[in-house]
Amino acid sequence: MDSNMLSPKPKQAYQPMVAIVGRPNVGKSTLFNRLVGGREAVTASIPGTTRDRLSGSVEVDEQSFTLVDTGGLSPPPQELLKDKIRMQVEMAIESADLLIFLLDGDAGLNPVDKEIALWLRKQKKPLITVVNKIDNLKRELSSAEFYHLGLGEPLLISAYHNIGIHDLLEKTISLLPTCALPTTESNIPKIAILGRTNVGKSMLMNSILGEERAIVDNIAGTTRDALDTQFIFRDQTLSIIDTAGIRRRGQIKQGIERYSVLRSIRAIHRCDVAIMIMDATELSTAQDSHVFGLAVEAFKGVIAVVNKWDLIDDPDGSKREQAFWTVKQAFHFMPYVPVAFTSGLTGDGITELLNLVLEVHQERQLVTPHGQLQRVLKDAMAAQLPASTGTRKVSIGGIEQVDTNPPTFVLAVNDARIHFSYRRYLENRIREAFDFKYTHLRIVFKRKRT
Known part of the structure; x- marks a missing residue:
């Protein structure tokens, strides 16, 4: 075991939690997928976590937060709709640092929206009111009715069309608690x-x-x-x-x-x-x-x-x-x-x-010797090359360990669309070479500049 330790960028001591709340069919899952869908940490195909995923990590500049989609947290179906939503919001408020109250700009203001807003006004929790599905001038003009909720000026977005998402992220970061660096x-x-x-x-x-x-x-x-x-x-x-x-x-x-x-x-x-x-x-x-x-x-x-x-x-x-x-x-x-x-x-x-x-x-603190890590990659590729993507031959230019806890490895490739089976193959070769018996390894394929 190499005693030399990496010097990665300081990490947050913890990730704040942001919960998306609202009645069904207002676009909570679409917004969730828009914010976290492209992240490496939430794209792995893991049984039991894809169809009903509840959380994912969102990174903005050097700060990150955990985003929770409360759409999958409905109580048993025999309960009344308003009770389902009330329970959903209660749980989010108990656990989250910040709430995103999502509304439907296409359907307009709903009596259930008013009931949620009435209850939210009594809470002492940072809140962003967001009107979704605002993708044309007519809906933008109609969104004025949401001021009647008494929750201040709402942000207008279209999660599907990626409109207003940057403003939402900026406001979210500004309202999150300051995350002290680790001591x-x-x-x-x-x-x-x-x-x-x-x-x-x-x-x-x-x-x-x-x-x-x-x-x-x-x-x-x-x-x-x-x-x-x-x-x-x-x-x-x-x-x-x-x-x-x-x-x-x-x-x-x-x-x-x-x-x-x-x-x-x-x-x-x-x-x-x-x-x-x-x-x-x-x-x-x-x-x-x-x-x-x-x-x-x-x-x-x-x-x-x-x-x-x-x-x-x-x-x-x-x-x-x-x-x-x-x-x-x-x-x-x-x-x-x-x-x-x-x-x-x-x-x-x-x-x-x-x-x-x-x-x-x-x-999880183990640091692999760089030269030995390169040899492991070369030996693995000599034994089995990655499959081509279409007519393009996949090339892997090198590997580097960039972090610990978890051990994180970045591979420079000309095409990041590496098949899952080859990702697992390389992970297993690294495990065998450095005796990683128990911990999860993060393997990142980064497209090299041409």
Whole structure:
């Protein structure tokens, strides 16, 4: 392992969250796709995260934020439409730093819009009122009716035609909280405990923070209702990101817990290693897969944890092996993810889990020797060349590691349309050469100037 470290640009300590809210069919998903659709981090084809994607990263100059499309957060269909929208907005306000209230300039002002606006005016949350589908003079003139909402001057955009998007981004950045650059505390590995309700997150965390480990400090987190707890393991300070619903479940409004994925999104973006907790009696549900996918999209370290293993009668270890392969099969799109077995009740497996956390975090700091990295690329291309794109032969001019946590590699190419299978092939060759066993690698193909 090379001890020389890269010197990348300073990163934000955390990403603010911006939520798009509004009634159905006003263009929330179109705006979401317009803002994040072209980004490398959200274009990967990962099962469970494409058709119902909830979040993506948006970068403007040197600042970035997490954009949340609340269009996929509707409560059960038996609830009234206005109740669906009310719940959607409530969840966004609880989790986001800034709201984009999106309206339909084609359909005009709607009674439901007025009800949302009435409720929004009572909140203490930065807000941008945006009228979408303004792509001709008639609609622009008609948009004056939206002043009746009492939310100030609305921005006029057309997400589909890319009109007004630059102004929206400028205003968004101006209203976001200032993101302090990392301090020395940012070098402390941050762990997010994720998972569905009733999988034992709280008990597992209490087991991790047991009396046998020294609690260092309680530090106010970056969310309104989050707390980071530092502790020491093997002379190493670690920090657990305690999101709402893990330690303070009683303070969460009834019904809100079903939308815990929003809190998971924020925790994922702040953490270095995400611990995904599953119930030993109910492995790998669709929601598990979805939250896993969010962590993969954010290029975080991930550990799959089968909790409540004390409930399983397994004298010969056969059920443990079966559960291991069940998890591996369910999340086959990230085969590098390690699997741990724990019991928050008895404390079994906690030490092994924390050892894994340190190993994953250390691996994410690895810097590859430049010369050896070039040889790995040449050997990989000698064994298998990338497929041509149409009549054009694909040429790869070189590779460079540009960042750590996650390890990030940029390849200079004459055509960035590299087939997914070849991307995976090169990633696997890098993994084998430098012993990347557990962490996600970011592979970026950048078109070289001609």
